[in-house]
Amino acid sequence: MRKRLLSGMRPTGPLHLGNYHGALANWVRLQQEYDCFFFIADWHALTSDYEKPDRIRGYTYDILLDWLSVGLSPEQSTLFIQSQVKEHAELYLILSMITPVPWLERNPTYKDQIEQLSSKDLSTFGFLGYPVLQAADIIMYKPFGVPVGVDQAPHVEITREIARRFNHLYGPVFPEPEVILTDTPKLLGTDRRKMSKSYGNAIFLSDPAEEVAAKVATMITDPQRMRKSDPGNPEICNVFDFHKLYSPPQFVAEVDRRCRSAEIGCVECKRRMAEGLNAFLAPIRETRRHYQERPDRVEEIIAAGRAKAQQTARRTMDEVRAAIKL
Numbered sequence: 001m002r003k004r005l006l007s008g009m010r011p012t013g014p015l016h017l018g019n020y021h022g023a024l025a026n027w028v029r030l031q032q033e034y035d036c037f038f039f040i041a042d043w044h045a046l047t048s049d050y051e052k053p054d055r056i057r058g059y060t061y062d063i064l065l066d067w068l069s070v071g072l073s074p075e076q077s078t079l080f081i082q083s084q085v086k087e088h089a090e091l092y093l094i095l096s097m098i099t100p101v102p103w104l105e106r107n108p109t110y111k112d113q114i115e116q117l118s119s120k121d122l123s124t125f126g127f128l129g130y131p132v133l134q135a136a137d138i139i140m141y142k143p144f145g146v147p148v149g150v151d152q153a154p155h156v157e158i159t160r161e162i163a164r165r166f167n168h169l170y171g172p173v174f175p176e177p178e179v180i181l182t183d184t185p186k187l188l189g190t191d192r193r194k195m196s197k198s199y200g201n202a203i204f205l206s207d208p209a210e211e212v213a214a215k216v217a218t219m220i221t222d223p224q225r226m227r228k229s230d231p232g233n234p235e236i237c238n239v240f241d242f243h244k245l246y247s248p249p250q251f252v253a254e255v256d257r258r259c260r261s262a263e264i265g266c267v268e269c270k271r272r273m274a275e276g277l278n279a280f281l282a283p284i285r286e287t288r289r290h291y292q293e294r295p296d297r298v299e300e301i302i303a304a305g306r307a308k309a310q311q312t313a314r315r316t317m318d319e320v321r322a323a324i325k326l
């Protein structure tokens with residue numbers, strides 16, 4: 001029996017290189033070793049986008065295509081859509097009865113998000129309670145661990161506390177999931193801020209090659225280097241961080257040397273990096289096209305993921321109902 005892992009993503013737009021290196025690359029590796037459940041958290045997208053839900057369905061489909069494109073395998077992993085497994089809503093309701101409100105109010109990302117998304121009215125019960133829904137999503141499948149980035153670790157901690165409280169009140173049903181921290185390489189957006197859809201600085205996995213080249217051409221480099229004749233410093237250049245991921249090691253060493261001695265200009269350097277990046281993205285685009293041309297196969301994958309997730313969720317809910325004697 002392989003140990004189980006579970007993780008999910010909110011469908012708020014197409015996935016970019018930051019999502020790939022921050023989560024997906026790790027998931028693709030983990031599915032070789034673990035029994036992985038990966039879900040698209042469309043109800044979670046409603047917590048912040050409840051006023052404009054019309055794009056959630058399209059994004060859900062796009063994300064599934066992104067997942068398949070990078071090599072998440074429906075044979076090795078269970079890929080499913082949260083809102084198709086209604087048991088999540090029932091467990092969420094039951095957990096909401098036992099979760100003290102101060103646990104949610106002290107959630108470090110709650111106030112942060114309210115400030116960051118100030119254009120939206122997030123003073124809703126659903127937004128405050130989303131860690132409870134997240135706890136239901138996770139413990140439903142009794143995973144051994146949850147692979148997350150360091151900023152998501154507090155959410156898993158609340159999940160552990162809620163599971164512990166349930167077990168204390170009604171008897172041992174849920175194991176407390178471990179945090180499996182994802183080691184992520186440094187990769188900023190084209191403007192050197194964190195790569196994010198909302199900043200308009202992201203390179204998407206589904207971008208065509210010309211668009212990738214155009215975005216790379218706008219990337220901010222070493223800010224001290226005004227002219228080609230000025231020696232540059234690759235250590236503070238975002239383009240160089242990309243080279244380290246997408247260019248062959250001998251070329252990375254060459255850029256390092258030729259940038260410092262002002263033998264290579266930023267225009268050429270970016271062009272070469274875009275070639276490496278496009279070579280990396282080419283098989284991802286190809287697999288995406290394969291699935292885009294086979295919508296019936298994608299529907300089959302969605303249905304199979306739903307059936308498999310539901311089977312486990314139903315078993316868990318039988319235990320939960322028995323534990324609380326309902």
Ligand code: SF4
Pocket residue numbers: 221222225232233234237238239240255259260264265266267269270
């Ligand atoms: S030559 Fe390349 S590494 Fe050097 S500053 Fe320009 S873009 Fe950055």
